[in-house]
Every structure is written in structure tokens, then in C-alpha cells.
Amino acid sequence: DAGVIQSPRHEVTEMGQEVTLRCKPISGHNSLFWYRQTMMRGLELLIYFNNNVPIDDSGMPEDRFSAKMPNASFSTLKIQPSEPRDSAVYFCASSPNSDNEQFFGPGTRLTVL
Amino acid sequence: GDSVTQMEGPVTLSEEAFLTINCTYTATGYPSLFWYVQYPGEGLQLLLKATKADDKGSNKGFEATYRKETTSFHLEKGSVQVSDSAVYFCALSENSGYSTLTFGKGTMLLVSP
DSSP states (O other), X not given: OOOOEXXXXXXXXXXXXXXXXXXXXXXXXXXXXEEEEETTTEEXXXXXXXXXXXXXXXXXXXXXXXXXEEETTEEEEEESSOOGGGOEEEEEEEESSTTSOOEEOOOEEEEEO | OOEEEEOOSOEEEETTOOEEEOXXXXXXXXXXXXXXXXXXXXXXEEEEEEOSTTOEEEETTEEEEOBTTTTXXXXXXXXXXXXXXXXXXXXXXXXXXXXXXXXXXXXXXXXXX
């Protein structure tokens, strides 16, 4: 099993640019989670999907952030426009159902200059 | 709301020392409890879990017992190795509906030879 796949692994961009992070969950998992990790705030849940439907996006910081899950095997997290305070490691995780173990991807380290 | 409190790190130990990382929680129902581990540059991975009171989760020499009376789930290992150096996260999941994980802030463990 390939595990949760995230791309890119590292992203460096300039303030104001659009950033798109990608995630492929484990096949057969029906829940998908996006997290952000920083030294100051720790691990924060941004949004999660169940059966491709957004269930709770209350953790999305502001309108600059959006997430989609067009099918069971792909999700994106977009930041437009990006700001330096968005610099963090973004993790995607999937779960066979919403209250079981979550399997994390390796993360995308985003740096906004 | 639900919350998880972990001891602050870093915890610095010599190889073969005994490890305890304290974790207490607040939850409205009867949650499942988890310990996740994050090695440098990687995503989180499940270390162990317990789903009901008095259950003991164990893996790779680590253990934690679900103590409902003290709302605790302390992580222990009898003899740590340098390879155990990582960040450890305690988490809970309410076992109802679309339940997500609530994480503590993480505790860094540094083991020296």
C-alpha cells in the first residue's frame, strides 16, 4: 500500500501567489482530513471530508483558504493569495471511517516569502 | 469542548532510561484515546490506542492505560533508545458520528547515547 501521497513535498512561493497542495488518500478510505502544523499553534484541523463531502470547515483560517475533493482519490487545498503567516507544514490524512485511526501523509512544507 | 493536555517538552533522557509522558483529557462522552509519534521530517503515525476504560494500548515497548477516573492516558516505556527520539502526540476521538481527532500540543523526546 502506497499510503497517503502528498505533493509537492516542499513549496517556496512569494506573497500574493496562489498555492495548491495535493493529496491522494489511501484507496478505500472514505474520510479525508487537512491539518496545518506550526511551532506556535501546533497541529490544527482545517477541514475534513466524508465520502467527498465537506463535513466541517470551521478550522479554515479565512476565505483565502479553500479545499475540494472532486472524487474519492484526490483532494486539493488552495491558498489564494498566500501570505507569509501561511508558512507551515500541511498534512493530509485519511481514515477508513471517521472515528478510526487516521493515516497521515508526509506533509507539504510551505514557505511564503 | 474536548481538549488534550500534554506535558511540555523537550524531555531529555539517556538511552535505557524509563520514560513517562503525561497526558490528560477533557471530553463530554467516552472517547477513544491515541498516541501518535512524529519522527523528524515525517507525518504522524499511530503508536497505540485504547477504546475504553482500563484498556491498555501497547506497541514497540510503549504502553498507555486508559484511566477514566483520572482522565489520563500516560505514555510509558521501560527502556528508551536513541531511535525513539521524536515528537509524541496524545489525542482523543469522540465515538459518535463524524468524530475527529483532538490533539495535544506534542512532547518532544530526545534520547542521547
